[in-house]
Each structure stands twice: as C-alpha cells, then as structure tokens.
C-alpha cells in the first residue's frame with residue numbers, strides 16, 4: 172500500500188502523539204495536580220494570594236503586573252522554563268531563598284514534570 176504524502180504525515184503525527192502520551196510529562200495529569208496551586212494562582216490573569224500564572228512559560232520571574240512580589244523573587248533574575256520551574260517547584264526556598272510562596276514544594280519528580288507540562292500550556 173502506498174500512502175499519499177499527507178497521509179504519511181498524518182500517520183507520523185499520530186505515532187508521535189502516541190509516543191508523547193506515554194511520555195514522562197503529561198499536561199492532563201498536571202492540570203489535575205494544579206488543584207494544589209489553584210487556591211493561590213489563577214491562570215486567567217487575575218492575581219490572588221499568588222501572581223497569576225497566565226503565560227508563565229518564558230516569563231521573567233517576579234514581573235506579573237499588579238502583584239507585590241518579595242524582593243527575593245524580583246531579584247531572581249531569570250525566566251521560567253522547564254528547568255527553573257522544576258527546581259522552584261521541587262524546593263521553592265532552595266531555588267529562590269527568601270521568596271514568600273507559602274508552599275513547601277512537590278517532592279514527586281513525575282508530578283513536577285506533569286505540572287510543568289501543564290504550566291507550559293498556559294498562554
């Protein structure tokens with residue numbers, strides 16, 4: 172059987188998707204895990220006890236408009252990506268000493284990876 176190029180592309184895409192869903196990072200599971208963050212963090216741009224996490228992927232730490240960050244968070248000096256989010260969520264005080272997020276962290280590496288995968292979907 173010979174597939175047309177577009178069908179081949181579709182098949183390749185389906186395969187990639189199949190691999191992806193079996194991958195270590197699972198945004199759907201991360202969305203569920205986000206329940207432990209949602210009391211303080213919105214995803215729609217409104218600040219609460221914590222800054223909104225809308226568009227967090229690639230955003231510089233400590234700059235969301237209207238939120239009063241700690242000095243430590245404002246001085247972090249880096250942007251949020253897979254690596255920095257993972258380190259911060261693993262141990263907030265170790266990653267940014269003196270930041271005031273009242274949250275001890277997520278010890279489970281798989282759950283952190285899922286959370287980060289979900290955070291990256293927030294535009």
Ligand code: HEC
Nearest residue numbers: 207208211220221222232233240241244270271272273274
């Ligand atoms: C009890 C409230 C609370 C909970 C629960 C909480 N956070 Fe936070 N978070 C904060 C506060 C407050 C800050 C700001 C800290 C500062 O300014 O030092 C913050 C900051 C952050 C930042 C940096 C945001 C920025 O604009 O630079 C990220 C990312 C973040 N939290 C992610 C999470 C995730 C993911 C969870 C759940 C696993 C979570 N937080 C749970 C209150 C909370």
